[in-house]
Amino acid sequence: MGRFGKGVSSRDDGYASSSGSLSQGGNGQSDYLDHEIAQLTKLRSQPHEFLSRTAPGKLRLPVSTVKMLVGREVNYSGRGRFSAADSCHVLSRYLPVNGPWKVDGMNSRVYTSHFSNDGSFFVAASQESNIKIYNVDKNWKIQKDIETKALRWTITDTSLSPDQRFLVYASICAIVNIVDVGSSTRESLANVTEIHEGLDFSADGDEDEFGIFSVKFSTDGQELVAAGSDNFIYVYDLQANKCSLRIPAHKSDVNTVCFADETGHLIFSGSDDSLCKVWDRRCFISKGRANGVLMGHLEGITFIDSRRDGRYFISNGKDQTTKLWDIRKMSSNTTDNSRLRDYDWDYRWMEYPSYARRLKHPHDQSLATYKGHSVLRTLIRCYFSPEYRYFINF
Template sequence: MYAVSGALYIDEMGYAMSRLEIESDFCDDGNTIPEDFSSEQVKKPLKNIENEIAQITKLKSAPHQQLGRVGPGRPELPVSPVKMLAGRECNYSGRGRFSSADCCHLLSRYLPVNGPWLIDQMTSRAYVSQFSNDGSLFIAGFQGSHIRIYNVDKGWKVQKNILAKSLRWTITDTSLSPDQRYLVYASMSPIVHIANIGSAETDSLANVTDIHDGLDFSSNDDGGYSFGIFSVKFSTDGRELVAGSSGDSIYVYDLEANKLSLRILAHTSDVNTVCFADETGHLIYSGSDDSFCKVWDRRCLIAKGKPAGVLMGHLEGVTYIDSRGDGRYFISNGKDQTIKLWDIRKMSSNKTCNPGYRSYEWDYRWMDYPPQAKDLRHPNDQSVATYRGHSVLRTLIRCYFSPAFSTGQKYIYTGSHNACVYVYDLVSGAQVATLKHHKSPVRDCSWHPFQSMLVSSSWDGDVVKWGFPGSAQPPSASTKRRVSRRHFLDDYL
C-alpha cells in the first residue's frame, strides 16, 4: 500500500519511491499503476534549484554509474536495491563492497517514518533535542530547568540529569563539545553555563556538581543591558563558543582564555541563530528578526560590525540556520513559513532594506500567519531554493540537512508549529514525509548521524523516536505504536 507525499511515495515500509520507480516496479509484474496516482498529486520540481547543488547531492547519494546504464536511446531508470545487491556480488565497483554513495542511496530511500517509540515524557515543554556527533548521546532541554542526556547505546538510559542554574524563561539552546566532555546551555540571560558531563561510561542521575560554571557574555559595550542568548555553538576544535543574542549582537567566547574575545553589533534586531560555516571556524553565519542572513569572515573584520556579505529573501525573521559544512551552502528557517537554501557566493556586499511589502500587522508569538502574506515574494530574493509546507509560529523552530553518512544530505527536515515533522527532498522540493504524533509545536528534532532514526521533541513534553522497521530497537512497554514488520536491508548493510 502506497501513500502519496509530493513527488515521492512512501510505502508501508517507509520506502521512498518516485513515480518512475513505481512505474517500473509495477510494469515488471505486468500490472499498472494504482488509480490513486494522478499527475496532479505529484508536486512539480523546484524551478530555480541550481545545477551545482543538485549535482553535488547526486554524487553523494547516487549509485554507481554502471548500475544505471541502459541501452542507447532509453531513459536512465532508478536503480533498485535488488540490482545493487546483485551488482555488489558481481564486484562491479572493483572493491568488493558498496561505495559511500551506494550506501547513501540505499539508506536514504528507507526514511525514518515508522513509529513513534516513546523515549521520555516530561511535564514541561521540550525546547532542544540533539544527537551528539557520534550518535552515542542524545540531549534534551526542557523549560522546567531540566537537561537530560540519554545514552543511546545503552537503551536510552538517562546518563545525566542536569538542573539548570539561574534559568530565565527556558533553556533556549545547548551545545555539546566535540570531545563530549562538556555541555553549554543558554537561557534569556547573558550568562551561558558550562557543565562537565563526564565520559559516556559514567552513569549518573545526580546534578553535575564538579564543574558547573557561568560564562559571562556581557561586555562594557552593553551598558549594563541584560540580554538573552538565543543560540550558542561550540567551534569544531572546542576552543570557542559563538552566540547570538536579543541585544542584536554576535559574541565569540575564548574558552582557553576564559573571556569574551569578540562582540559584533551584527543586526538591527534579535539575533536568533548563529553557527560556524565549516571546520575552520573562520566563517560565521547569523540570522535575525530583521529578516537578513549574514556571513562574517573573522579574517577580515577590519571595520567592526561589517559583514562579508548579506543574503536577503526572507520576508520575516530568521529562526534558525544550519550549515551544510562546506563553507558554501546553508539553509534557514523563517517566520514567513519557508525554509530557504543559500549559496554564499550570491551574497551582496551591502545591506539592502526590504521594500514596503508589508501592509498588515502581525506578531508570530500569538497570531496566525496572514493569508494575504502567503503569496508574497521578495523582489530581490537571493536564495537558491524555497521549501514550503510547515509552519513557523510561537517559537524559534529549527531545520537541518539530513546526515551526510546515511543520506548524502539529500533531504531537509524541520519541526513545525502544527505538531508535525516535515522532510523535504533537497533537489525537488517535494514533501517526502510528514511525521504526526505530537499534540503541540515541535521546536526541535534530530536525525541520527549514522542510523535511519529520527527523534522529535515537542511542547507536549514527549520525546519520541522514529525509524523504519528493522532499524529501531524493539518497542518497550511504553511504546505508543507497535510495528511488527522487519526489513531485510539491515542484514545486507
C-alpha cells in the same frame, strides 16, 4: 470512471487519457507509469523500466540510487529528469517510514533539542530546568540528567562539545553555563553534584542588558560563538576565559549563529531583520560589516545550521519556510522587503496569513525553499542530519 469522468482530458506533461484507454507516447509503458490514474493504482512505485531490466530467471534486486542518477544524467527516460516513479522509488529508500514514537517525557515543554555531531547522543532541554542527554546507540538510555541553574523563562539553546565532554546552555541572560557531562555521574545537580561554571558575555559586567539566544562550540572545542538580543555576535575564548570578539551584526535580535566549517574563520548569523549574514574573522573590512548578505526570508530567521563545508547552510524563518543557501551567491547590498508586508502578525499567538505564504522576496538568493510546516507559538529549528549531512531534520 467515477470522479475522473469520460472523454479526453489534457495534462501539462503532454499526455492524454480517455475513459477507455491510456494514450502512450514514444516511451510506451513508461508513459503509462507516469499517468495519474496509474499512480492511484500504485503502478508508479518502480523505477524506470530501462533501469530495472533483469535477465530471465534472475532475481530482480532494488535499483541502486547511483545507477538511477547515472541514468538520469545520460537521459535514459528521454525527459532529462527523474520520472515520478523514479522519485517515489528513491524517496522510499531514504525517507523514514516508521514512527514517530515516544522516547521520554518531561514536566515542561521541550524548547530545544539536537543530535551530537556523530549522531550517537541526543540533547533535549525543557522550558523549566532540565536537560537530558540520551545515548541513541543504547536504545535512547538517559546518559545524563542535568538540573540547571535558575533560568529566565527557558533554555534558549544548548551545544555539545566535539569531544562530547562539555555542554553549554544559554538562557535569556548574558551568562552561559558550561557543564562537564563526561563524568560518570548520571544525575547532575547544578553546583551540588557538579560545578556549572558561568561564562560572562557582557562587556561591562551588566548582565541585565541583554540575553543570549544561541550558542555553539567551534569544531576544535576551544571557542564559543553566541548570538545576543542586543544585535551583537560574540566569540568566547574558553582558554582565556573571556570574550575575544564582539560584533555589531544586525539591526535586530540575533536569534541564531554558528561556525561554518572546521577552521572557525567563517561564521553564519540570522536575525529578526530577516537577513542571513556571513562573517570572515580573517578579513573584517570594517567593524560591524559582514563579508556577505543573503536575502530571501520575509520574516525573522529562527535558526541556522551549517553543513560544515564552509559553503552551504540552511535556515528556518518565521515566514513558514526553510531555505538552503550557497554563500557563493551572497551580495554586499541589501534591499528593504518591508514593502512586501502589509500585515501585522506575531508568531506567539497568531496564525500566519494564508496569502503571505505565497509572497516571494524579489531578490531571493536561496538555492531552494521548503514549505509545508508552520511556525506558531514556538520557533522551529532546522538541522542537517548528523551522520551524512544530506537531509533536513526538524
